[in-house]
Amino acid sequence: MTDFSRFGQALRRPEAATETGGSFFGPDLVIDGHVKGSGRITVDGRITGKIETQDLTVGTTAQLDGEADAARMVIAGTVKGTVTAGDLSLRGTADVAADVVCGTLAIESGATITASVRCAKPVAEAPSLAASA
DSSP: OOOOGGGTTTTSOHHHHHHTOOEEEOTTOEEEEEEEOSSEEEEOSEEEEEEEEEEEEEOTTOEEEEEEEEEEEEEOSEEEEEEEEEEEEEOTTOEEEEEEEEEEEEEOTTOEEEEEEEEOOOGGGSOOHHHHO
């Protein structure tokens, strides 16, 4: 696993860092490995491997081939592999070929999705069996 934490400041888009404290991976950046963060990550480049964070945006120029795991995820680019998200939004420019597991899913007109999709409320929000008896 590659540790990119020491490059954090160099990879931040200045306005994103000031406004949200998030990290930005630009369109000319290619990463082969595991990216792990605890906040907001915006990807406009290419990642082959795994990315884990709380808030992930896959931009229109981004290509992700592997696994993406986030509490909140917005996809506007290309994703192939496995997607796990609490809240998942696919923009009209999204192209997703993946196994998708999510809590909620929103798909804009124009998005392309070839996937197995399983959406379920988190256990804490699921209706009680005792209440239906």
